[in-house]
Amino acid sequence: MTTGAEGAVVRLGVSAARPAWRWIRPSVSHSSLAGYADELADDVRRRETALRDQLRAGPTDPNLAVEITVRTKTDTTPVAVARITECVQGLRVRRVLLLGEAGSGKTVAATHLVLGLLDRRRELGDAARAAEPVPVRVNAAGWNGEQLFSRWLAERLGSDYRLHRRVAKALVDAGLILPLVDGLDEMESVEAAHAALARINEVPWRHRPLVVLCRTEDFEELRQQPGGARLVGAATITMGSFSHEQIIGYLKQRQTDDDVADDAWSEVIGQVERESTGPLATALRTPWMLALADTAQRHDPEIASRLARSTEADDVRARLLAEQIPAAVDGRDRDGPYEHYDVDKVTRWLATLARRLDERGATGGDGTTIRLDEVWELAGPVRCRALYGLVCGLVALLGLLPSFLVAVDEEPSWLDEGWWSWLGLAFPLVIAIPVGWLPDVEGRRLAWRIPGRSWWRHALSRLWEPTWLAIIVMVVCGVFAVFADITAVEAVVLVALALPGCLAYALVRVLSVDSADKGKLIMHETRLVRDDATAAAVIGALVAVAIWAGFASADRLGGEPDGSLLAPLYSGGYFGLVAVMVYGVATGRYLTAAVLFSIDESFPDRPARFLEWARRGGLLSVSGDAYQFRHETLREWVKANTPS
Template sequence: MSEPAPAADDRIPGGIFHGPTAVQVGDHNTMHNRFVTEKRSPADAAADNLARAVAAQWEAEAGLRRLSSTLPVRWALSGRRIAGRAAGAVESSRKARFDPLPGLAPVTEEVLRNGGELAALHAVYGALPAGRLLLVGPPAAGKTAATVLLLLTALHYRQRAAPADQPHIPVPVLLTLEGWDPAAESAVEWAAGRLSRQYTSFLGARGRESARMLLNSGRIALFLDGLDEVTAKLRAAMVAALEPAPCRLVLVSRSKEAVLTGKKARLAGAAAVELQPVRPEDAADFLLDPLPEPAPKPWRTVADRLVAEPKGVLARALSSPLAVSLVREVYAEVGPVDELLDTTRFPHPRAIEDHLLDHAITAAYTPRSGYPRPDHTPEEAERTLRHIATQLTAENTHDLAWWHIPSWVDARPRALAVGAVIGLIDGAVATWAFWPDVAPIVACLNGMIVAAIFGLLAHHAITQLSRPAPLSSSSWRDVFPRGSIAIGFIHWLSAWGTSVAISRMPTGIDPMPLWVYLAVTAPIGFAATVGAGRGYRLMKGTTFYFNSFFSNQIEGRQTVAAFEGRSIGPRPVWHHHTRLRVLIGLMNGVAFGLMFGLVASFSPAGPDWVLRLAVVNTVWPALYSGLLTNIAFSTTLTAVQMNARAGTPVRLVRFLDDAHQRNLLRAVGPVYQFRHARLQERLARDH
């Protein structure tokens, strides 16, 4: 007996044999196969690509933060004056802004009031008619960790959905609100700009347009952290600017700041949920789970006290995920964890939390069996992190961008040192170049003049990089975007044709072969190519700097280095930026050296003069575009300067990556942040 043909939506490619029949009919008969395929739109493909990048980014970050074995996320409907009535958030009589995600039931007021854990929170996020969820809690309540876990839950839900449903499930993206000026750009424009700097698939003008399209079509859900970290005036403006956003929103904030913001601006139809304190029994289980059975006596004593005295000092201190996780990190399996029960040393919960924060760095950098040996002592690590925390707090920021480090100390010492070294190098090269052809005193005088000029230019370049600014170079696709090579090729041919035409004029000088003109004008095409992309600053200060029109069109664009199809982290930014700038600097120097060397090869001066001219015109372009205007080089010099002054590591960026691996810092896009704002506050205050 034949099975009924499936509905059109259930069709699959190929034929299915339904038994030994003489004649077969239907869409799936073996005599007449019919292949039904569905072509995915560019928007769906872009969303899938983003989903893969976001999943790789936050699964790796969750592993470093040890969120897979974290405490349960418990939440309840907030009773604070943050959002409107719960009934208004789930009301079905008005037109819903968003339908529930495929597979999710409409959220009811009862569901909101019952609260629950992570799965229930995802069900609320995916079914709110207005698509607006406020996630609040007191300091150290684990808001960021809960947001990351919710984001991963939403990603996994999308991955497990049927292919036909995936386009209707948005890709969650976590961004921090710091740096957004709602008066200057809309929420969509700001988010598109942030996405273009954090994910490689959105680099360049076309990438940003793709991000804008995904946001406007609701294919991206914005998880926005850090509302409490901006000024009160900006908070209200941000909430008002987010109101018309065409995508789902999850807004994360401390409870106090959320209440203050709610007095001035609210998201229509939003539901506000609040993270609940850690239950004593959950904290006890979390502490005992990794220990052998029976657990060491000090740990059993602490766990028993937590359960027996749910309102005691210890239970109130360990009511936050941060404090509970710090207990497990600070104390070894045989450590004196029961000292936390001493009410003389720790008379109130804040004393216990401060004690744990004070020992977090020591615990992270103490050698342990089975873990890589730290490259830094606990004292050096603590000294460095205190210095960094103090600097960030003075700047009123939580974002640590390594390319801003040169602004932390006085640039004059390193600018003078670099200027002197570059002046000596260029002066020596110039003296060597002219020594055989002029009097020694003239050659030395020429070298001194060259040393002074280029030393001052080097001093100026290092000083310029001491001011906080966006990165001036980016990925290969940004330095050489589509169309820039064609522009460079046109410039090259134009310059070649012009030079050939001039050479044919009646000047009495024999023209050089055509291939020589083609070779010597190649740097002009190279300059135009770089000028048309985002690496235009590489050409400033060199012998030629063409294409000012194209460089003016892109002035001020913020870019970062990246790898194709991935999220952009601090360490890849450092590596790729450094290698790219040095390599293009060498290309720049060799191009100009080749040009002048080829021209000089047709002069009667001889090969020695050709060599000297080529070297002279190679050194300065290579040094300037490869090192002097390279923010990574300036950051390295600053780290050396900070080592002499404050005792911080010379390889500072490597230290930051190590601190990230040890869960003292977290990576948010291309910048670092302290694991928790309380840790930064504590370190800065003590320093």
């Protein structure tokens, strides 16, 4: 090759390596962070706009008027506003605690606050915008309060918006993120929420701008914890409920719209006027319930008459909660991935979820929540296990067939040499049966570091099993060498075959996260299956490399390859695939369930997408890293209105 050609190859290699290196280790200079912040702002705007549009037809209409109270340490002032979208306009305090009862409009207010701050940020010049933080709403449900807030926030940004971990951490450390922490009331326990609030009050966040959203009653419970609960330096916004005059005014205004009959709400208006503190006025006092009533009227013109005849506030709420599904469906993207969602399908899917939770509760399991790596149970636990085990067995069998055919072709009498000759053919059964009937397993996860634990101490505590395994392997090889009368070289070959596997096992043990350590890591309800798939892929790759290294080393030490049944590359790939199937049981069952769902349509074939859509639409909520029905009434309603 000429010098010019060599230079061209080098330049081509450098050109290809530069973007790869930027992807592996992106720049976090001041100018680079400004660009990343602008890109994040665009992503946040798209997501919050979609949520705003969904909520507009959903459980809270953003045009409803509310009364809020802004309270600081020195001032408590009721502020009447024309619309819920204006509840945060004009607020000069940068740290805000936003409280309100269920349905009072906290999420809508947060969404419009994010979009308003993004609009203001976009109007700034380049230099000022580079220093202006990006408002981002994050869900605290998967946080246990043990991790530092900065670390948890960076992990959440990376997960929600696919930011590189290095970039997310740099944006947080540089103060370019203004977090709106939603779901404090959805955390696993009061103690976790209390610990999370304490983390937020630590330096450097003690003096940084942020917003925390929580239900009023849940925050009052936090106040009862030892040491109390507060957001240091924050103004408290309490979103109030409607008076009966506001309810009447809104319904009268709706009757002037073209899509509503002139007397559509006459009976309800009359009932609220007669009993200003009665069950109907009590039930309709939150923006959420009033918006649901409006949505119900569009689907059922007779709903107003039934509401007016209700004698209990709970009866009114129950009737309106049944309208959550039409409300959520109305707010979906007509041309997006949810275009095939309709009221009947969503109702059927939620009924499937509700009945499975009932079955789990009846057998002593968790009857209120379900994680993403447990969704396969909705397809029928027995058939899903059996089908996945069958698939694993078939894959294992098909992977072995080429090798057996080659062996038989080269030595036809091979299968007649003894019972052990058939052992390989039984290997698929050895895989299929245990994999198919393993007990319920959580999604696996690998992590290089566990917060609050020394890496070296953790690694040493996990290495004793692999160490003893390696010692046993060498002892067995030595004993075999003595009694089988093999040469020292052949004994070394046996050790070379086994030791790479021991090393791979040692690495897997060090990286694997057990149940006790999972609570110390940041969990994300939408990533459980993805984390399990990643862990299975990494473990499979380690097994493949270990098998390849073992056979390659044995061939090198023992002389030329002897044409064994499984060549190094083939055997490594095969056993790597088997390891993926064995270790990725949660992922495999999830994918198997998705196939079954596409056939019987008892649940959507993209379960993760549906569960997250239902959460954003107010049908489900998140508790820790699991989904649950936001209201028990909705759960009972979907079961009662869907055939078994």
